[in-house]
Amino acid sequence: EPEVTQTPSHQVTQMGQEVILRCVPISNHLYFYWYRQILGQKVEFLVSFYNNEISEKSEIFDDQFSVERPDGSNFTLKIRSTKLEDSAMYFCASSEAAGGYGYTFGSGTRLTVV
Amino acid sequence: AQTVTQSQPEMSVQEAETVTLSCTYDTSESDYYLFWYKQPPSRQMILVIRQEAYKQQNATENRFSVNFQKAAKSFSLKISDSQLGDAAMYFCAYRSATSGTYKYIFGTGTRLKVLA
Numbered sequence: 001e002p003e004v005t006q007t008p009s010h011q012v013t014q015m016g017q018e019v020i021l022r023c024v025p026i027s028n029h030l031y032f033y034w035y036r037q038i039l040g041q042k043v044e045f046l047v048s049f050y051n052n053e054i055s056e057k058s059e060i061f062d063d064q065f066s067v068e069r070p071d072g073s074n075f076t077l078k079i080r081s082t083k084l085e086d087s088a089m090y091f092c093a094s095s096e097a098a099g100g101y102g103y104t105f106g107s108g109t110r111l112t113v114v
Numbered sequence: 115a116q117t118v119t120q121s122q123p124e125m126s127v128q129e130a131e132t133v134t135l136s137c138t139y140d141t142s143e144s145d146y147y148l149f150w151y152k153q154p155p156s157r158q159m160i161l162v163i164r165q166e167a168y169k170q171q172n173a174t175e176n177r178f179s180v181n182f183q184k185a186a187k188s189f190s191l192k193i194s195d196s197q198l199g200d201a202a203m204y205f206c207a208y209r210s211a212t213s214g215t216y217k218y219i220f221g222t223g224t225r226l227k228v229l230a
Binding site for chain 2: 031033035041042043044045048050055056058089091095098101102103104105106107108
């Protein structure tokens with residue numbers, strides 16, 4: 001069964017450093033998403049991406065965050081200057097259509113900011 | 115704004131028994147989708163079942179079924195013949211059917227333990 005692949009599975013970074021989280025969505029999917037889950041809290045929407053542009057973003061997704069689909073297969077989330085409160089599990093997801101068929105999620109990247 | 119509430123942080127069920135996980139939501143919209151996702155310790159969230167709000171018939175997927183009560187804004191998940199592999203966090207999620215919005219709103223999750 002097709003999968004959404006995320007790398008790395010765990011990343012530790014110093015506060016203030018830039019990090020890039022990588023995702024390879026399912027090849028025929030057109031809609032891409034990032035969510036995060038702070039330990040013990042609910043899963044929160046960050047951003048959706050379609051047709052090479054952001055289609056929707058949350059208030060969490062401020063100027064420190066950016067997304068890119070650099071080569072037609074990867075989908076990346078960049079955090080420019082990490083803060084302690086960015087420590088969370090970050091999930092990438094993709095979907096074939098915008099309808100309510102459900103996403104396919106990746107296994108997540110655990111980001112620890114020290 | 116829409117909200118999703120899961121009032122049971124943790125539930126336990128004996129293997130082979132039936133368990134029901136609760137979810138309520140708040141919305142002023144009439145057309146939307148509801149989902150249950152399972153997150154086992156491996157972390158990947160897996161779609162368990164989905165329901166379209168305009169459909170009155172409750173969705174079923176093998177041992178999983180929902181009780182969708184639109185007027186009450188309730189969307190509970192029933193797991194029959196529970197198996198050890200059902201142990202996981204279960205998240206209820208809402209998605210508007212309004213064009214232009216794609217995001218899910220998740221509940222806080224219910225941790226299901228299955229006892230042998």
